[in-house]
Amino acid sequence: MLSQLWIWSDEKVARRLSWYLAVSTNRMPAKYLICRRVPVDVDLTASEEELWDAHEEGARLFMEAREAVRRGEVSLRDMGLPRMSLMDLKVELVERMLMHCNFCRWNCRVNRREGKKHGTCMLESYSRVSSYFHHLGEELPIRGLRGSGTIFFTSCNMRCAFCQNSDISRDKENGVVVEADMLAKIMWELRVEGCHNINLVGGEPTIHLHTIVKAISLLGRVAPEKSDLAYIWMIKPDALRWRRLEPAQYTYEGELNAPILWNSNMFMSMETLKILRELVDIWLPDFKFGSNACSIKLARTPWYWETVSRNHKTIYEWGEDIVIRHLVMPNHVECCTKPVLRWIAENMPDVPVNVMDQYHPDCFADPLSPLYDKRYAEIARRPTREEILEAYRYARSLGLVFESISFEKNVSGLKI
Secondary structure, three states: OHHHOHHHHOHHHHHHOHHHHHHHOOOOOOHHHHHOOOEOOOOOOOOHHHHHHHHHHHHHHHHHHHHHHHOOOOOHHHHOOOOOEHHHHHHHHHHHHHOOOOOEOOOOOOOOOOOOOOOOOOOOOOOEEEEEEEEOOOOHHHHOOOOEEEEEEOOOOOOOOOOOOHHHHOOOOOOEEOOHHHHHHHHHHHHHOOOOOEEEEOOOOHHHHHHHHHHHHHEOOEOOOHHHHHHHHHHOOOOOOOOOOOHHHOEEOOEEOOOEEEEEOOOEOHHHHHHHHOOOOEEEEEOOOOOHHHHHHHHOOOOHHHHHHHHHHHHHHOOOOEOEEEEOOOOOHHHHHHHHHHHHHHHOOOOEEEEEOOOOOOHHHOOOOOOOOHHHHHHOOOOOHHHHHHHHHHHHHOOOEOHHHHOOOOOOOOOO
16 A cells, blocks of 8 residues: 555654645545535626636635544535535636636637647647556655556647757647547546546646636546547557456545645746646646746746746645755756755745655757757756766755655666
């Protein structure tokens, strides 16, 4: 079982990820199960401003309900299903947002439902999934024994020259079109097969917010039929490897119970963050760059530092379960790694951090690729042994919670 892994003997990791572990082992309900039971008093045809006012009140009621569930004072059966729920309201709000897209910090304001103009992500209203499977390469608390139920969405709202998933982040037509009900069936299949969580990644999941939120609203209420499997198994490389488990291993009070994991670059708007708060059980955010100068140079992305640091700090102040990822890049230890780690130590000191040593030159930074651009020569190699060790030494000097997460499965084999 997930709870029997040695990683939980690290008390700091166990304390910060306690909600996620309880949901994954079905001792607590996933947030979406509570969200469905929080009533809201609003007409869904009201103005968007009025909907957000109702959302704020619903979020307050959600926190009260969640704490009551956590303390064992109330069960899901006690709460019942209201005529109009906070989940229904979220579905309506993301549909409104799609018509003047403000999912991420670019705030492009294009009507993606209409599809006549494109924003930074180049997407319209439909979503595509490149692949989904039991991911056995994530951090140990996340992959466990049966893998993280990872769903890779196409396209991205950043332009990282070194992107390790450039085949899907740069190609919005990669994979297959997946409507919300089919996405819910993919999530159902992964959890029923024993995945410890539903890992939403890409590319970038933020730009698919409308499809994801609606899918979560349907989660457990739809299951794939044979005709569905013929379609979605085209993008599932381990389709024949895993078998469905007994319901007791994936249900809570008789309902499908799947922890939602948000695996993101965190370049999102505050509105998106508020939508996700009552849906996401564990956050796996990237914190890539130590300055806007580096984010503009290496990812053509302005406003990075203020946006990503704000979003990290917000979810921390909310008391969310988080594991932060920072990728050590060549020639960027002083300008990126150290400022990022220092900021985490000053603002989120008890959060587990994966100081990652797996960088390799890819996409426009790969000298062996026809896409190679000499402007990225400074990152056109792997980090040196000394760069990795310096990152580790600095993390230790700051007192960060990183060793059990980072050293458990590092590529270089270096430790301090």
